[in-house]
Amino acid sequence: MAKxxxxxxxxxxxxxxxxxxxxGLAGCASMSRAKGDDFYFVQLSDTHxxxxxxxxxxxxxxxxxxxxxxxxxxxxxxxxxVFTGDLTHTTDDPKERRRRLAEFRDIVSGLKxxxxxxxxxxxDASLDRGQAWQEYFGEMHYxxxxxxxxxVALDNVxxxxxxxxxxxxxxxxxDLAKQVKTTPIVVLTHRPLFDLYPQWxxxxxxxxxxxxxxxxxxNVTVFYGHIHQENHHSTGHIAHxxxxxxIFPLVAPGSKPKREPIPWDAAQPYKGLxxxxxxxxxxxxxxxxxxxx
Numbered sequence: 001m002a003k004x005x006x007x008x009x010x011x012x013x014x015x016x017x018x019x020x021x022x023x024g025l026a027g028c029a030s031m032s033r034a035k036g037d038d039f040y041f042v043q044l045s046d047t048h049x050x051x052x053x054x055x056x057x058x059x060x061x062x063x064x065x066x067x068x069x070x071x072x073x074x075x076x077x078x079x080x081x082v083f084t085g086d087l088t089h090t091t092d093d094p095k096e097r098r099r100r101l102a103e104f105r106d107i108v109s110g111l112k113x114x115x116x117x118x119x120x121x122x123x124d125a126s127l128d129r130g131q132a133w134q135e136y137f138g139e140m141h142y143x144x145x146x147x148x149x150x151x152v153a154l155d156n157v158x159x160x161x162x163x164x165x166x167x168x169x170x171x172x173x174x175d176l177a178k179q180v181k182t183t184p185i186v187v188l189t190h191r192p193l194f195d196l197y198p199q200w201x202x203x204x205x206x207x208x209x210x211x212x213x214x215x216x217x218x219n220v221t222v223f224y225g226h227i228h229q230e231n232h233h234s235t236g237h238i239a240h241x242x243x244x245x246x247i248f249p250l251v252a253p254g255s256k257p258k259r260e261p262i263p264w265d266a267a268q269p270y271k272g273l274x275x276x277x278x279x280x281x282x283x284x285x286x287x288x289x290x291x292x293x
Contacts, residue, residue, distance in 0.1 A: 026184060026219040026239065039079040039147050042071060043188075045225030046245035048123065049107070050100040051089035056248040056261050063246055063273075064107055072112045079146060081113060084225040084243060085121025085157060085190030094132065097124075101136045117144075121190045121226065122157040122201075130158035141168055143175050150179050154189040156204040162191060163205045173213050187214065187222040192242065194235050197253035202227055211235050227253070228261075229272065244273055 044067060051060050059066075071081065088100035101124070108116065118137040125133045130140050140155035152175065156164050164172075179185070187193075193207035204210070214220050220238045228245035229252065249262045249272025265271050 026221050026237070042078045042081045043084060043223055043243050044081065044246060045084040045190075045243040046086040046121065046228055046247060047083070047104065048086055048089040048245070048247040049104040050091065050096070051247055053248070053261075054264075056264055058264060059269075060247060064104070065110075067246060068108060068110050072110070077113045080115035080117060081111065082117040082153075082188055083108070083119065084188055084223065085119050086123045086225065086245075087118065087121065088124050090123040090127065092127065094128065097128070097132050098135070101132060105136055117151075117153065117188075119153050119188060119190060120155065120157050122162070125155075125158040126160045129160075130155070133158070141171070149184045149186055150176075151186045151188060152176075154187060154193075154210065156189055156191045156193070156207065161205060162201060162203070164207070164210055169206065169209055169213065172210060176213065176217065179217070181217055182219060183217070184219045185214070185217050185221070187220065189222065189224045191226045192224050192231075192233075192240060193222060194233060194240060196227065196231065196233065200253065200259040202253060211238065214238060246273060249273065 047064050047067075048060075049064060051057070053060060057063065071078075087104045088097070091097050091100065120130055120133045120137070120140050124130075125140065133140060140158055141153055143150065143152045145151070152172065154164060154172065155168060156162060159165055176185070187210075189204075191204045191207075192202055193204050193210050195207070196202040215236060215238070218237060222238060222240040223243065224240065225243050225245070227242050228248065228250035229242065230244060231240075231242040231253075233240045248264070251260055251262060262272055
């Protein structure tokens with residue numbers, strides 16, 4: 001079963017945002033034991049393809065490929081992979097934006113597992129409200145079901161004001177209304193839905209409205225990216241877990257006057273980049289550092 005994947009194999013993952021076992025999600029433990037439906041998926045976030053900055057990551061042009069190779073080498077493939085935004089680094093040039101999106105798509109096409117889910121980040125979509133993104137990756141918000149778990153991907157980036165928007169909130173409410181209240185729900189998003197640190201754009205302007213819609217459902221877990229570091233937070237019974245970045249870490253919220261990246265440390269390469277696993281009957285999250293390939 002997926003839960004038996006050797007931890008040492010995961011240590012080879014270069015910057016993967018998270019390896020998530022369904023049996024560790026709220027409401028999934030009894031279901032998976034009863035039905036034999038354990039599964040896991042891998043989350044990658046904030047790859048920022050097109051970024052160049054030797055002081056922050058001299059391997060900026062190779063880290064994504066290392067992650068692809070590492071996922072391909074897993075002894076048991078995940079059920080699917082999800083990229084939770086900022087696939088590419090921002091650019092004002094529409095042609096360059098499309099070139100980066102195309103290059104990212106071509107690199108990840110090398111994954112053996114073809115069950116891929118993509119979500120935009122503000123670097124991908126805020127300057128043109130997702131026009132280029134949709135040309136390459138389709139819908140920016142959607143839902144799907146997998147082995148008894150309902151997944152919802154929310155777009156809180158294509159609006160430059162960092163809002164989900166009334167239309168999408170109405171869609172979310174209608175989508176969830178089709179579910180039995182006890183169904184395990186996983187929300188995937190780029191920005192945090194709660195106010196982690198609004199001064200640094202680490203919030204969603206109408207995220208509280210989304211949380212209010214989710215509150216009646218007792219088994220909800222949110223996975224997001226954007227902040228380039230590990231963070232765990234709860235809004236009532238809803239747990240929120242951020243993924244580390246594949247490109248560079250950012251300082252802890254409020255620890256500096258300004259939001260800024262942590263410089264590359266040649267003595268500790270890939271420090272601050274990593275992945276996590278979530279497993280067993282209660283949510284147990286373990287963060288692992290990236291190792292030099």
